[in-house]
Structure formats: C-alpha cells, structure tokens
Amino acid sequence: MKSDSLFLIGRRLLQAAPVVMGIIVVTFILTRALPGDPAVFFAGPAADEKSIAEIRASLGLDKSWPEQFWVYLQNLSRGDLGKSISTGQPVMEELATRLPASLELTLMGLFLAVAIAIPLGMLAATRPNSLVDHLCRLVVTIGVSLPTFFTGLFLVYIFYFLLGLSPAPLGRLSIIHIAPDHVTGFYLIDSLIAGDFEVFRAALYQMILPASTLAIFALAPLARMTRAAMLGVLSSDFVRTARASGLSRKTILWVYAFQNAILPVLTTLGMVFSFLLGANVLVEKVFAWPGIGSFAIEALIASDYAAVQGFVLAMALMYVLLNLAIDILYTVVDPRIGLEG
Amino acid sequence: MESRNPLLVVEELSLEFRTRTGVVKALENVSFEIEKGQTVGVVGESGSGKSVMSYAIMGISDPAARITSGRIVFGGISLFEKSRQQLQEMRGRELSMIFQSPRTALNPIRTIGRQLEDVIYRHSSFRGRQIRERALELLSRVHIPDPEKRYRAYPFELSGGMCQRVMIAIAISSNPWLLIADEPVTGLDVTTQAVIMDLIKDAARERNMGTILITHDLGLAAEYCDRIIVMHSGHVVEVADTEHLFMRPRHPYTAKLIGATPNASRDLAELSAIPGNLPDLRAELPACRYSERCEHFAQDCLESPLPRLETETGHHVACRYPL
Amino acid sequence: MSAHFRHLLYVMRENPVTFFSFVLFFLLMALGLFGPWLAPYDPLASDTANALRPPSWAHPFGTDNLGRDVFSRVITATRLDLAISVAAVSLSFVAGSAAGVCAGYFGGVTDKLIGRLTDTIMAFPLFVLAMGIVSALGNTIENIVYTTAVINFPFYARVARAEANSRREAGFVEAARLSGNGHGRILLFHMGPNIMPPMMVQISLNMGYAILNAAGLSFIGLGVRPPTPEWGIMVAEGAKFIVSGEWWLAIFPGAALMLAVLCFNLLGDGLRDLIDPRMRT
Numbered sequence: 001m002k003s004d005s006l007f008l009i010g011r012r013l014l015q016a017a018p019v020v021m022g023i024i025v026v027t028f029i030l031t032r033a034l035p036g037d038p039a040v041f042f043a044g045p046a047a048d049e050k051s052i053a054e055i056r057a058s059l060g061l062d063k064s065w066p067e068q069f070w071v072y073l074q075n076l077s078r079g080d081l082g083k084s085i086s087t088g089q090p091v092m093e094e095l096a097t098r099l100p101a102s103l104e105l106t107l108m109g110l111f112l113a114v115a116i117a118i119p120l121g122m123l124a125a126t127r128p129n130s131l132v133d134h135l136c137r138l139v140v141t142i143g144v145s146l147p148t149f150f151t152g153l154f155l156v157y158i159f160y161f162l163l164g165l166s167p168a169p170l171g172r173l174s175i176i177h178i179a180p181d182h183v184t185g186f187y188l189i190d191s192l193i194a195g196d197f198e199v200f201r202a203a204l205y206q207m208i209l210p211a212s213t214l215a216i217f218a219l220a221p222l223a224r225m226t227r228a229a230m231l232g233v234l235s236s237d238f239v240r241t242a243r244a245s246g247l248s249r250k251t252i253l254w255v256y257a258f259q260n261a262i263l264p265v266l267t268t269l270g271m272v273f274s275f276l277l278g279a280n281v282l283v284e285k286v287f288a289w290p291g292i293g294s295f296a297i298e299a300l301i302a303s304d305y306a307a308v309q310g311f312v313l314a315m316a317l318m319y320v321l322l323n324l325a326i327d328i329l330y331t332v333v334d335p336r337i338g339l340e341g
Numbered sequence: 342m343e344s345r346n347p348l349l350v351v352e353e354l355s356l357e358f359r360t361r362t363g364v365v366k367a368l369e370n371v372s373f374e375i376e377k378g379q380t381v382g383v384v385g386e387s388g389s390g391k392s393v394m395s396y397a398i399m400g401i402s403d404p405a406a407r408i409t410s411g412r413i414v415f416g417g418i419s420l421f422e423k424s425r426q427q428l429q430e431m432r433g434r435e436l437s438m439i440f441q442s443p444r445t446a447l448n449p450i451r452t453i454g455r456q457l458e459d460v461i462y463r464h465s466s467f468r469g470r471q472i473r474e475r476a477l478e479l480l481s482r483v484h485i486p487d488p489e490k491r492y493r494a495y496p497f498e499l500s501g502g503m504c505q506r507v508m509i510a511i512a513i514s515s516n517p518w519l520l521i522a523d524e525p526v527t528g529l530d531v532t533t534q535a536v537i538m539d540l541i542k543d544a545a546r547e548r549n550m551g552t553i554l555i556t557h558d559l560g561l562a563a564e565y566c567d568r569i570i571v572m573h574s575g576h577v578v579e580v581a582d583t584e585h586l587f588m589r590p591r592h593p594y595t596a597k598l599i600g601a602t603p604n605a606s607r608d609l610a611e612l613s614a615i616p617g618n619l620p621d622l623r624a625e626l627p628a629c630r631y632s633e634r635c636e637h638f639a640q641d642c643l644e645s646p647l648p649r650l651e652t653e654t655g656h657h658v659a660c661r662y663p664l
Numbered sequence: 665m666s667a668h669f670r671h672l673l674y675v676m677r678e679n680p681v682t683f684f685s686f687v688l689f690f691l692l693m694a695l696g697l698f699g700p701w702l703a704p705y706d707p708l709a710s711d712t713a714n715a716l717r718p719p720s721w722a723h724p725f726g727t728d729n730l731g732r733d734v735f736s737r738v739i740t741a742t743r744l745d746l747a748i749s750v751a752a753v754s755l756s757f758v759a760g761s762a763a764g765v766c767a768g769y770f771g772g773v774t775d776k777l778i779g780r781l782t783d784t785i786m787a788f789p790l791f792v793l794a795m796g797i798v799s800a801l802g803n804t805i806e807n808i809v810y811t812t813a814v815i816n817f818p819f820y821a822r823v824a825r826a827e828a829n830s831r832r833e834a835g836f837v838e839a840a841r842l843s844g845n846g847h848g849r850i851l852l853f854h855m856g857p858n859i860m861p862p863m864m865v866q867i868s869l870n871m872g873y874a875i876l877n878a879a880g881l882s883f884i885g886l887g888v889r890p891p892t893p894e895w896g897i898m899v900a901e902g903a904k905f906i907v908s909g910e911w912w913l914a915i916f917p918g919a920a921l922m923l924a925v926l927c928f929n930l931l932g933d934g935l936r937d938l939i940d941p942r943m944r945t
Contacts, residue, residue: 019784019787022787030799141933142926144872144925144929145872145922145925145929148880149903150919153906154918157906157909160907161907161911168907237440238448240446241440241446241447241448242448242459244399244433244438245432245459245463245511246463247433247460248429255451255459263450275789277791278791281795300795300798300803303799305800308796308799309796311795311796312796319789334450336497
C-alpha cells in the first residue's frame with residue numbers, strides 16, 4: 001500500500017513536468033512578443049543605431065529564437081529572471097523579498113475561507129431549506145459577484161472610517177511598529193518567534209481586513225461545492241447503510257459523509273487558489289500591501305517587462321505546486337485513485 | 342392454544358411524502374405480522390412501496406416522509422414511542438438491513454474491516470483487539486476467503502457478491518432479531534444469488550431470526566419464504582402462506598404476477614404481462630388502487646372502504662370480488 | 665415554440681430570482697444602449713466649485729473630486745464595460761467553439777494539441793496571466809479585450825469539445841456524412857446548432873467573470889485611461905477618498921459593477937436550470 005502511494009506520487013510529479021514546460025514556453029513567448037524593439041526601449045530615447053545594436057547583442061536579441069529560448073532556460077535554471085529596470089535589482093531578489101508578504105496574506109485568506117465555507121456548506125446540507133441553507137445560498141450567489149477591490153474598499157469604509165475598529169489600510173504594520181527579525185518572512189510567525197506579542201497583535205490587526213476580503217471572494221465556490229457534495233453524499237447508499245447500522249449521527253456525519261464530501265471540495269480548492277492569486281493583486285493594491293502583487297502593478301505601469309514576466313512565472317509555478325500538493329493529498333485520501341489512468 | 346407473540350406487527354400503517362408537486366400517499370393501511378424465525382417475502386412491482394415500508398420499520402425514512410397513522414410493534418414495544426436515540430441504538434443491534442447494489446452500499450473510501458469494526462464498536466462491549474477478532478470471525482462466518490487480507494480491502498477491490506457478504510456480516514454482527522433484505526441479490530449473477538440467499542437463510546436459522554425478503558422476483562420468494570405479502574401501489578393486497586398463495590391466489594393482481602413469472606415448466610407464450618401502469622399516487626385514488634388495471638373490475642370496486650377478507654385461516658385478501 | 669414560451673413563463677413564476685435577473689439584464693442593456701442620453705450631466709464636465717459633494721437630489725450619487733456627477737459617469741460607463749466584456753466573450757466563444765468542436769470531432773492529434781493549449785492556459789492563475797499578456801501586448805483597451813478572450817478561451821473549448829465528442833457518432837452526423845457533406849459543412853451546419861444550448865449557458869455563466877476580470881485590469885491601471893468613465897477605474901480613483909469618508913466615489917460604481925456581475929451569474933444559473941435541470945446544484 002505504502003509503496004503504491006509513493007509510486008502514484010512520483011507519477012503525479014512526472015505529469016507536472018509538461019505543465020511546467022508549457023508555463024515556461026508561454027512566459028518566454030510573452031517576453032519576446034513585446035511590441036516594438038526591446039533594445040530600443042532599453043537604450044533610451046537618446047541612443048543611436050550603434051548603441052542599440054550593442055544593447056541588442058548584450059540582451060541576446062540578435063540570436064535566433066531557439067537559441068534565445070535555450071539561453072532563457074539556462075538563466076531560469078540559475079534562478080536568473082533578469083533585472084528590474086525600475087529598481088535596478090535582480091527580479092528574483094525583488095520577488096523573493098516580497099513573496100512572504102503575499103503568501104502570508106493569501107494563505108490567511110484561504111484559511112479563513114475554508115474555516116467558514118466548509119461548516120457553512122455542511123450545515124446547509126444537513127438542514128435543507130433552513131435559515132442556514134438560505135444564508136448559504138445567499139452567500140454563494142453574492143460572493144461570486146463581488147469584485148474583490150470593491151469588497152476591500154467597502155470593508156475599509158465600514159471598519160476603518162465609520163467604526164474605527166481597524167488600523168489604516170497601509171501595509172503590513174503601522175509605522176509605530178518595527179518588523180520582527182526575518183526568519184520565515186511571515187510577520188505573524190516571526191513575531192511569535194521573537195516573542196513580541198505587541199507586534200503580533202498589530203500585524204494580525206493589519207491583516208484581518210485584507211484577508212477577510214480575500215476570504216469573502218473564495219468563500220462562495222467552496223461553500224457551494226461543500227453543500228452540493230455533502231447533499232450528494234448524504235443521500236448516497238452507503239450513508240443509508242450507516243444509518244441502518246445504527247451508527248451515531250456524529251460518526252455518520254464526520255467519518256462517513258464528510259470524508260467523502262471533502263474530495264470534490266479539495267479539487268475546488270485548487271481552482272479557488274488560482275482565483276485567490278489573482279484577487280491578491282487587487283487586494284494588495286487596495287491595502288497598500290507590500291507583496292509581489294503591488295510590485296507587479298508598479299512594474300506593469302512602468303513597462304518593466306522582466307519584472308512582470310518574472311511575477312507571472314512565479315505565480316504560475318506556485319499554482320502548479322499547490323495543485324501538486326492537492327493531487328498528492330487526494331492520492332492519500334482516496335484509495336480508488338490508483339485504478340484510473 | 343399458546344398465546345401468540347409475534348416478533349413484528351405492522352398495524353394500519355399509512356405514510357405519505359410531501360413533495361413540491363403534491364402529497365404522495367406511498368403507504369395506506371398496511372398491516373402484517375412476522376413470527377420469530379419466520380421468513381416473509383414482500384413482492385410487488387417497483388414503486389409498490391416495498392422499500393418505503395422497510396425504511397419505515399427501520400426508522401430511516403426520508404425526511405420528507407410523514408407517518409400519518411398506524412403502529413409498528415417490535416418485540417412487544419411500539420417503535421413510535423421510542424426516542425431517536427433509542428431507535429438509533431436498536432438499528433444494527435436488534436433490527437438490521439441489507440440493500441441491493443452492495444458495492445455502492447459500502448463506504449468507498451473506508452476498508453471493509455473498518456466499516457465492520459465501526460458497527461461492532463457501536464453495538465457491543467468488545468474493545469481493542471477483541472473488535473478485530475470479532476470482525477475477522479464474522480468475515481469467515483460469511484465465507485469470505487482469506488479474511489485477514491480482505492479485511493484491509495476497499496469495496497471497489499471486491500466483487501458485488503463479496504460486498505454483499507460483507508453487508509451480511511455487518512447486519513448480523515450483533516445477532517439481530519429481524520433482518521430486512523431489500524433486493525439482496527438483484528444484479529448479482531445466478532450462482533452468487535444462490536450462495537447469498539443460502540447465507541441469509543442459514544444465518545436466520547442459527548439465530549431464530551425473523552427475515553423480511555423484499556423482492557420483485559416471485560420465484561425467489563417462493564423458494565425461500567414461509568409467507569408472502571403482495572403489495573401494489575402502497576396497499577397490501579394479499580397475504581398468505583407461500584404454498585397457499587401459489588396454489589390459490591385470491592387477488593387478481595397476485596394471479597397476474599404469478600402468471601408473469603417465468604417458470605421452467607411453462608411455455609414462454611403463456612406468460613402474460615400485467616397491463617397498465619401503477620397509478621399516480623399524488624392524485625385522488627379509488628378505494629382499490631388496482632381497479633384501473635383489473636380485468637374483473639366492477640363499478641363498486643371504487644367505493645370505500647376496501648373490503649379485507651380472510652378467505653381461509655391466515656389467507657388475507659383486499660378485494661371485493663376475490664377469485 | 666409556444667411550448668417553449670410557456671415553459672419560460674413557468675420557470676419565471678417558479679423562480680422569482682431568475683425573473684429579477686431578467687429585469688436587471690434589460691435595464692443594463694437599456695443603460696448600455698441609451699446611457700449617454702439618459703445621463704443628466706456631461707460625465708466629463710468638471711465643476712470644481714461643487715467637488716466631493718455627498719449624494720443629493722441634484723447629484724443622486726454625489727460628485728467626485730473634480731465636481732463631475734458620479735451618477736452620470738456610472739450610467740455612461742455601462743456601455744464601455746459591457747462592450748469590453750461582450751467583445752471578449754464573443755471572441756472566446758467563436759474561437760473556443762471552433763477549436764473545441766474540431767478537437768471533439770476529429771480527435772487524435774488535433775484533440776491533443778488543443779487539449780494541451782487549454783491545459784497550459786489553465787495552468788496559470790488566469791488574472792495573473794491576463795496581466796502578463798497585457799504587459800506583453802501593450803496597454804490598450806483592445807488588448808484588454810484580447811486578453812480577456814484568451815483567458816476565457818479554455819472554458820468554451822472544453823464545453824464544445826465534450827459536446828462535439830459525445831455527438832460525433834450520433835445518427836444525424838452519420839447521415840450528414842453519408843449524404844456527402846464535407847467536414848466543414850458537418851461542423852458548421854450540423855454540429856454547430858446542436859451544441860448551442862450548453863454554449864449559451866456557458867456564455868451567461870462566463871459573462872460575469874469576464875466583466876469582473878476586465879474591471880479588475882482597469883482597476884490596477886491597465887487599458888482604460890482616465891478621465892474615461894469606466895467602473896473599475898472609477899473605483900480605483902475613488903479609493904483614495906474612502907479613508908477620508910467620501911464613500912460615494914468608489915461605492916456607486918462598485919455597486920453597479922457588482923449588480924452587473926450578479927445579473928449575469930443569476931441569469932446563467934437560471935438558463936442552466938431551464939436547459940438542463942440535472943446540472944442544478
């Protein structure tokens with residue numbers, strides 16, 4: 001059994017290879033499909049023919065596409081994503097310093113969404129047509145229709161301006177606090193490691209609104225799927241058997257129904273994460289969150305191509321990683337998985 | 342004469358479903374009895390209320406179902422007076438049930454051993470290693486080869502027949518007094534059918550357990566049952582000892598059913614299908630729900646109440662003009 | 665036809681939410697078509713003497729930092745927002761159906777190639793991919809349309825492929841083939857009309873997402889440039905006033921955006937129930 005799982009996990013990893021290759025090819029095409037001549041752009045307005053040609057050669061743009069692709073691959077394997085023209089720093093470094101801020105926020109949002117959506121969906125499914133069920137349907141319908149940036153601003157207006165419960169939507173920590181020593185880059189974890197509860201509290205307060213904004217967005221598809229899956233499982237033959245065997249309500253609900261219903265929810269989780277990575281960019285802008293989303297927006301406005309493509313690549317790889325993790329989890333939870341394919 | 346003490350008494354049971362398109366009168370004044378150790382067959386077309394009735398006895402009816410009248414008395418105690426908690430504890434311990442399509446009736450992502458253990462844990466005082474030993478003992482009791490290995494198998498790794506054996510092991514794990522088998526062999530191949538039915542029969546005999554065999558296969562009922570209940574559209578139309586019923590069916594529907602069952606000694610051309618469909622149970626219904634399809638229909642068949650006659654001792658029929 | 669109509673009426677009566685979404689849909693369409701004539705003020709005319717006024721009878725949605733009437737701007741923006749998403753959805757519908765039908769009908773290498781393409785697009789977080797494409801193609805409204813079309817392409821291609829695949833052995837396709845029709849004619853005249861119902865459902869389910877996506881791009885400063893009235897950019901411009909309490913600048917265009925998306929999502933759900941009740945969740 002154990003070695004079977006390992007084999008399946010290995011196969012999943014192999015299946016991810018062409019996807020990663022596809023992502024690399026697409027980002028390469030995006031880098032080369034720039035309008036106009038990048039060399040002219042990099043050389044600046046005062047450059048003459050000769051210096052443009054020099055820059056073209058130094059960027060490797062005078063080579064053929066396959067050669068350029070080969071160079072691109074080599075650079076990638078060294079972790080070289082080029083230099084950001086707006087900051088002058090390597091894109092890899094820029095992304096690496098900002099990534100923890102984005103990840104901390106996204107994961108917090110996902111955590112909140114899961115923590116609310118799954119109980120909500122389960123309650124709705126076990127009490128059809130009750131108040132909870134109607135609430136669930138309302139949340140599901142409204143949730144998918146809310147633009148994230150709108151939700152964010154709305155929450156800021158209510159909780160910061162009107163009620164004064166939240167700190168100003170300006171980044172990860174208000175200026176009176178000093179960031180904890182860098183260990184993981186997650187302020188919530190680093191502050192605990194440093195034993196600084198004051199900073200922990202402050203960081204948490206800053207995070208509640210943006211994380212809730214993300215959570216409201218991610219809630220709908222998760223609750224919808226949980227409810228549907230749970231309804232399906234509760235009317236299944238094996239739950240009927242469990243009831244006929246006199247198993248307790250708790251056992252039926254959590255061991256028999258929930259463990260089966262969670263499988264399609266896991267699949268939805270992958271899709272939700274994809275949405276969240278995109279929504280994260282918008283939320284970072286609303287809350288001036290210093291993550292890779294804000295960095296990418298600045299880069300976009302400044303036509304800093306290397307930075308944007310590095311960002312796209314990083315996000316796509318993160319998404320692939322998460323999908324892999326979900327697949328592996330699926331393999332562990334569902335014994336039937338080995339038979340197909 | 343000794344005092345009769347039936348295992349299960351179903352008395353004037355009526356049940357309806359409230360649906361968006363109307364109230365479905367799924368069962369009406371259903372009455373019958375089962376003695377200890379007796380095997381009773383419930384036959385009828387699909388939609389006649391066989392399963393609905395067994396779910397009502399088990400107390401696992403759909404939430405939309407409402408029992409509007411009647412009683413179910415099990416072991417001398419009315420089940421409707423029990424609390425939900427008490428009923429839950431009785432299920433699987435005193436009343437058990439097995440279903441058709443055994444492969445979907447078991448939890449697909451839990452090993453059969455664990456599923457068996459769940460029920461043993463719930464209903465016995467066994468703990469720890471004892472549970473496992475009891476589970477293995479039950480698996481060998483239902484003739485599952487190599488129980489140690491099957492114990493760790495998932496339902497999808499076993500055949501339908503094997504899964505049904507597991508279901509039986511789960512059902513008899515606490516030596517219940519009554520076993521309801523709802524189409525237990527439908528969809529299994531013929532050899533497996535016989536093996537499963539013999540398994541059920543042996544288990545019942547060992548424990549002096551009452552058995553309700555729900556089936557649309559009259560031949561199967563004839564072979565294994567002491568008594569047969571014929572249902573049509575939520576009515577019990579005829580109840581009799583098996584031999585009596587086949588020798589002299591009194592209800593026109595029973596006669597038709599017997600006529601529609603293939604029999605080795607009879608020519609296929611003689612088989613007659615039953616004309617018409619089951620009536621729409623949401624509509625206003627005549628006293629006799631078979632009247633629309635009946636060849637012996639008379640105008641007063643529509644009038645209430647539906648007469649229920651005992652034509653000879655133990656042979657009941659619900660018909661104004663029995664054959 | 666009248667049976668269809670009666671069925672439609674029945675669905676409406678049974679489901680007031682779908683009815684509500686139909687009303688909202690016609691309202692949106694009316695605003696899109698006649699918005700510029702319905703707006704009480706010129707959406708671009710600034711009036712600094714009346715800047716940042718809260719909602720009043722004269723300005724139901726208030727005025728912005730340049731004294732422009734927010735109500736007129738929200739109404740005028742309807743056309744541009746709908747136009748971008750309708751154009752994008754039409755593009756991905758046409759390209760996606762064509763690719764999907766070919767993949768499902770021919771199978772083999774065609775299927776593999778198109779499958780690989782859709783898988784690759786889906787491997788990206790779609791909004792992030794959209795940002796990358798806009799940056800590569802250039803920051804214009806047309807490119808926002810193309811980009812939105814690209815990221816929605818897989819949804820159409822997948823549905824069309826599944827539908828075509830299930831029908832490639834169907835009787836009417838076989839009959840068309842035997843009566844000497846070429847692949848082109850079969851795909852266009854026999855396959856095409858048959859996959860329309862599920863594709864229509866896909867369109868209405870997808871439309872809301874397309875609107876959200878396009879508005880998101882303009883919110884981060886891509887595509888539409890100020891002072892053009894557009895919901896996403898209006899929310900972005902109003903964002904800085906939220907913290908000082910001038911909520912109406914951002915909330916009204918945001919609410920308009922939300923209603924539009926809600927309308928199409930409800931419509932999609934309703935249409936799906938109408939066409940295929942089994943898919944209901």
